[in-house]
Amino acid sequence: MKRTFYNVLNTGGVLLMLLLLWRALIWALSIPPYMLPTPLAVAQTVIHRFPSLANSFYITALAAASGLLASIFVGTAIALIFAQSRWLRLMFLPYTILLQTVPIVAIAPLIIMWAGAGLFAVTLITFIICLAPIIANTTQGLVSVDENMVNLFLMQNASGAQILWKLRLPHALPSLFTGVRIASGISVIGAITGELFAGSSSIGQGGLGYSITYALAQLQTDYLFALVLAATVLGFMFFFAVMFLEYYFLHNWHESARKTESQ
Amino acid sequence: MLKLVAGLTLPTSGKICIDGMTPANAREIVSFIFQDATLLPWRTVEDNVGLRLELEHATRERRKEKVASLLELVNLSHAAKSYPRQLSGGMKMRVSIARALSTRPRVLLMDEPFAALDEISRDRLNEEVLRLQQEQNWTALFVTHSVAEAVFLSSRVLIMAPHPGRIAYEFPINLPYPRSAETRQLPAFEEYIAIISKTLRGVQSE
Incomplete structure (x- = not known):
């Protein structure tokens, strides 16, 4: 208890020092506000423009969450197919690496041309970059089951469905979560990147990525900072949501979740 | 097997x-x-x-x-x-x-x-x-690889030999049931272990 208190104090102290340094730099180098606004100005902007900020936040969160969820379902389904045969894996797994290495910034304009600008295109971009880590990790988890465990099920004349549901899927759960944890981080990046190109929506206001380009063009640097802050908060929320789910499902039995418990 | x-x-x-x-x-x-x-x-x-x-x-x-x-x-x-x-x-x-x-x-x-x-x-x-x-x-x-374990548990001990894998020897173990920790103290128990260990060494050096 006392220790957590000191931890919070330390972390808070570092934050305070950084903010003071920031303010001091502006004062010492007399940086104009359109280049670097003061921390106080950013805080005021967050309060004054909170409704539009929250709206952008919501749009981006929706795109990132839909893309991530879709990639979890599709990625797991693809991994289940891959787990069926070595040949399929040898043939198609290299292409999932391709999925990961193609720079999303380069193909985003293409996707927008095909899907049309808007929420759907942004979700699609998020989906595409989230897919690879989920396929790779889940496949690994599904196929790395101990041979004797499979034998145990075979001795009982277990059906293929029983082996899948009662053995392979639960065994793959920790790996699936590793994939989702990686994907949750890049889903926010993906959604914002997508919005940089396709965020202009007809509803009047786009997500964080769109608003960032808009704020930059208008030289509303204080609002730009507020948007970056919102994007960071969003990333944190996704990360902790996945951490929580991982802990919830695995802490009873899996080593990785248990370690966070004892710390 | x-x-x-x-x-x-x-x-x-x-x-x-x-x-x-x-x-x-x-x-x-x-x-x-x-x-x-x-x-x-x-x-x-x-x-x-x-x-x-x-x-x-x-x-x-x-x-x-x-x-x-x-x-x-x-x-x-x-x-x-x-x-x-x-x-x-x-x-x-x-x-x-x-x-x-x-x-x-x-x-x-x-x-x-x-x-x-x-x-x-x-x-x-x-x-x-x-x-x-x-x-x-x-x-x-x-x-098992433990001779003592084999003797203690079994009514028959089969010794396998490599190249090609086959059953080379068979030893009936005539220790009375029920067996307990005291069984391990019997002279007969020690004798079985000695004979089987010796046979096992012979099989491996073939």
Whole structure:
């Protein structure tokens, strides 16, 4: 208890020092506000423009969450197919690496041309970059089951469905979560990147990525900072949501979740 | 060899007969105990013991009842709600044995089940295996590298030789049942170990 208190104090102290340094730099180098606004100005902007900020936040969160969820379902389904045969894996797994290495910034304009600008295109971009880590990790988890465990099920004349549901899927759960944890981080990046190109929506206001380009063009640097802050908060929320789910499902039995418990 | 009897590997030639059945058909009366306990880490002890009954689509009530009596049999009733990671190696093995016994097998195939355990737990589990065998009267085919373990448990010890793999010698063990920790102190027990160890060395230097 006392220790957590000191931890919070330390972390808070570092934050305070950084903010003071920031303010001091502006004062010492007399940086104009359109280049670097003061921390106080950013805080005021967050309060004054909170409704539009929250709206952008919501749009981006929706795109990132839909893309991530879709990639979890599709990625797991693809991994289940891959787990069926070595040949399929040898043939198609290299292409999932391709999925990961193609720079999303380069193909985003293409996707927008095909899907049309808007929420759907942004979700699609998020989906595409989230897919690879989920396929790779889940496949690994599904196929790395101990041979004797499979034998145990075979001795009982277990059906293929029983082996899948009662053995392979639960065994793959920790790996699936590793994939989702990686994907949750890049889903926010993906959604914002997508919005940089396709965020202009007809509803009047786009997500964080769109608003960032808009704020930059208008030289509303204080609002730009507020948007970056919102994007960071969003990333944190996704990360902790996945951490929580991982802990919830695995802490009873899996080593990785248990370690966070004892710390 | 155990995998052949279990029907997990097919023989290159010849036939395997278990009580007049092929290995695939005999699975209902055969249970396999692996070298590792092979417990499912996401299941509690009781759910691990109940796994095979669950795969057989046994009703929940019957499963619960059987699991409770099996856990009592291996003295693990207190650990029913624990997860495998919370158990010692010996306890895990006892869970594995309880699971193997859940389908009332007539033949048990044991593949060095206690090889990874310390000597004290190993001796104690050996005594427990004999007690269970007396109570339930199954046949066990037990693979081990420990001569003492083989002599203590068996009525027959078969020695296998390599290149090509074959059964080279057979020793009937005429120590009286029920056997207990005192059996290990008998001169006859020491003699069996001496003879078998010597034979084993001879087979390996061939």
